Amino acid sequence: MSNKIWLSSPHIGNNELQYVNEAFATNWIAPLGPHVNAFEHGLQEQTKSSHAAALSSGTSAIHLALILLGVKAGDAVFCQSITFSASANPIAYQGAIPVFIDSESDTWNMDPVLLKAALEEAKQNGKLPKAIIPVHLYGMPAKMEDITSIANEYNVPVIEDAAEALGSNIENKPCGSFGEFGVLSFNGNKIITTSGGGALLSENAKMIEKARFLATQARDSAPHYQHSHIGYNYRMSNVLAGIGRGQLEVLSDRVAARRNNFERYKNYFAKHNNAGFNIQFQEEPQGYYSNRWLTCIVVDPTKNKGLTREVIRLAMDEENIETRPLWKPMHQQPIFASSKSYLNGVSDKLFENGLCLPSGSNLTGEEFDRIFNCLDIIFSKHS
C-alpha cells in the first residue's frame, strides 16, 4: 500500500528547532518567556491587531472571549452552524445557550440576512444575545462588513473565529481583526502549527491583559496565592511559542502553497466540468482573499450524472488518500439537537455534497498524480 496522503499535515520550516533549542538552552520551559512575547508580537503584526495573547488552544481563546464579554448561564450566544464543534462548545462551558445561524452560499459562512432576522426576533423578545460567533470556514472570510454592521446596529459584540483563516483578508484587512475579539488556532492540522495552541486578538488592551490574568489561574497581586476570580490554565508554553515563531516566518509560503493547491485542483476539475460535470468550489467574492487552508468541492449528484461525494470519498480511501465531508452543521449534531436555529438549507446541502480534499502545503507532485489518477478512474466510470 502506498503512503497515506493526509488532508492537512504539519509542515515545519527551517528555524523552529533552533527556537526550541534556545528555549532549552536558556531554561525557559514555562508558560511565559521570550518566545511567547515575540510570538505574540508577530501575531499582532500579521493580523494588524493591537494586542494578542498566546494561549493553549483556539478553544480556550473562544472560552476566554465569552468570559470577558460577561457571558453567563442562561445567556444566548449566536454561532455559525456549519463549523467545527470547538466554535460552539465554549458557549456550553459557560452554561449559556447557543443559537445556530445558517450560511449564505457565496462564502459558506454566517448569512447576514438570517443574522439580522434572528437579532430582530431576539430584540422583540427582549433577549438579545451576548455575543455573535461567525467563522471563516476553510480560510474563506465571512461577510464581515455586513455582519459587524448588523451586530453594531443591535450593539452585540462579535467574536471572530479565525481559527482556519490566518493569512486571509478582505481588502487587505486581516481575518481576526474585524470583531471585538479574534481567535486563532495553531492545532496540528491548521495552516501553521505549534503542535497545539491558539491566540486571542483584540484592540482592547485591558481585555487582553485580563485574558492573560484569567489564563494563568487568576492570581491576584500578593506574596501568597490569592484569588478573587475563577482562573484557568490556558497559557501557551514558551517551548511551543518557539515553534510558532518559526512557523510564522514561513506563513506566506504556506498560504502561497495552499492557494496553489486550490488552482491545481480547479484546473484539474475544469477538464471534467468541460465534459458535462459540474463540480463546484468555494469562490472568493471580489476583494476577498482566502488562505485556502483546505480545498473543498461540492458534488451535487443531480448535476454530475449521479456521481456523489461518497463515491469519491470511498474510492480515495481505498487508495489511502484522506478526504473528509465538510463540517457537519451544529444544528444537526445530537448534542445540540434541542438548540434553536435559523436555517435556510445552505449548510445542510454543503454537508450532504461537500468534500475536503488533501490540501497540505507539503503535498508533492507525485502525491497530486496519485490523487488525480484516482479521480480520473472515478470520473471515467461515470462518463
Ligand SMILES: *Cc1c(COP(=O)(O)O)cnc(C)c1O
Ligand atoms: C480548529 C478550530 C477551532 C479550535 O481550535 P483548537 O486550537 O483545536 O482548540 C475552533 N474553531 C474552528 C473553526 C476550528 O477549525
